Amino acid sequence: MPPLSPLERAPFSAIVDRPPLPLPDGARMVMWTIINLEDWDINGVMPRHVTSPPSLGKAPVPDIPNWTWHEYGMRVGFWRMKEIMDAFGIVPTIAINGNVCNVYPRIAKAAKEGGWEFMGHGFMQKHMQAVPDEREDIRKTIEAIKAATGKPPRGWLGPGLVETWNTVDVLSSLGVEYVGDWVLDDQPCMLKADPKPIVALPYTQECNDVPVILDQKHPAREFRDRAIDQFDQLYADSESATRIMSMALHPYLMGAPHRSRYLREIYQHCCRRKGVLFWNGAQILDWYNRVRPRG
Numbered sequence: 022m023p024p025l026s027p028l029e030r031a032p033f034s035a036i037v038d039r040p041p042l043p044l045p046d047g048a049r050m051v052m053w054t055i056i057n058l059e060d061w062d063i064n065g066v067m068p069r070h071v072t073s074p075p076s077l078g079k080a081p082v083p084d085i086p087n088w089t090w091h092e093y094g095m096r097v098g099f100w101r102m103k104e105i106m107d108a109f110g111i112v113p114t115i116a117i118n119g120n121v122c123n124v125y126p127r128i129a130k131a132a133k134e135g136g137w138e139f140m141g142h143g144f145m146q147k148h149m150q151a152v153p154d155e156r157e158d159i160r161k162t163i164e165a166i167k168a169a170t171g172k173p174p175r176g177w178l179g180p181g182l183v184e185t186w187n188t189v190d191v192l193s194s195l196g197v198e199y200v201g202d203w204v205l206d207d208q209p210c211m212l213k214a215d216p217k218p219i220v221a222l223p224y225t226q227e228c229n230d231v232p233v234i235l236d237q238k239h240p241a242r243e244f245r246d247r248a249i250d251q252f253d254q255l256y257a258d259s260e261s262a263t264r265i266m267s268m269a270l271h272p273y274l275m276g277a278p279h280r281s282r283y284l285r286e287i288y289q290h291c292c293r294r295k296g297v298l299f300w301n302g303a304q305i306l307d308w309y310n311r312v313r314p315r316g
Contacts (some may be wrong), residue, residue, distance in 0.1 A: 052268070052299050113137055119164070139166045140176040204226050
């Protein structure tokens, strides 16, 4: 049997036609923060670049300038971001490469002690179409997170959001309950999968520091302005229907000294509004499973 197409997995649904999805205590929207924690293999081409090599014509191996740029995020940027999360009482989800638990155990320990949710993000920072065995890569990721935290991850975000035709089925068969790769809605939705359906939570490309800063070459203040504009519009929309706003961050970007002030300013703005819940992915999943329409 051929794999399902995207529209077969997630049939079209207009948000204006749906029944209400009430939040507890009269809340109207949820803000979901995701911090991406990655392990970059120094023996390969770097997943992303802050600088280009001089006149080589191809990416160098080893790529010390770009590897150390990422490493700064793990040594320093993560901790700067954690201080901001703690100051505002934000308990985020981390999209974590399984091998980060082995290579950076101090970070995994801090996240666990902070009650942060661990979401699978591949074993290394390499997308699912590039790994030799997709099922084995996902299984190793789940086992590494389970060994570090005592429980398997409930959610999954593919590196670069890249999937194969079979990724959703593989995730379902290995017990994963939600996925963030399907950035097609402001509310969770069900994806058809084998052996059982899986929930797509509203992740983001628009309020994601990689596209905004690296791909589109905007300054960090654009990320702040975009996040605040996104929040304000979704807050207005949530008067008629519950909305989920996600914000995706990377320590080597928003954890840099000259950018971190803008992250603080985003939370300063969002925390002033009433009726906003700052939840992680598992909390959103549990709520959606309670209130979603059946049938």
